[in-house]
Amino acid sequence: MSTVVTKFAVTSMLMWMVPVAIVYGFNHQIFPGVGQLSPSAQTLASGFLAVISVNLVIGFYIYMAMKETPHQEPQPDPTFLANAKASINQPTSSQVSDDSHGKGKVE
Numbered sequence: 001m002s003t004v005v006t007k008f009a010v011t012s013m014l015m016w017m018v019p020v021a022i023v024y025g026f027n028h029q030i031f032p033g034v035g036q037l038s039p040s041a042q043t044l045a046s047g048f049l050a051v052i053s054v055n056l057v058i059g060f061y062i063y064m065a066m067k068e069t070p071h072q073e074p075q076p077d078p079t080f081l082a083n084a085k086a087s088i089n090q091p092t093s094s095q096v097s098d099d100s101h102g103k104g105k106v107e
Contacts, residue, residue, distance in 0.1 A: 004068075011061040018057060019050035 026046035029035045034042060 007061065007064055011057055011064075014057045015054055018053045022046055022050045022053055 023046045025031045026034055026042050026049075034045075037045065
């Protein structure tokens, strides 16, 4: 269970840090060639790449979750099963009353 929480925490942090780093890099001309773009093109490119990076992180998280093998087969709760079987075997009150009214009736 701790590995699931760790993977969730790491991907959650990446979902915040990667887009912020991309926008920061574009705004401070850290990436090469960004200085040649107009300010509106820089904003558009940084926003587009930030959205793409979030989608990539989410896709990576889904891939890791699908790749993970379950440790054991899920088992139903025994108390729930016992109660469900008992409720199936009990007649309902409408069935009991319908049977008592129908015995004396001749059509």
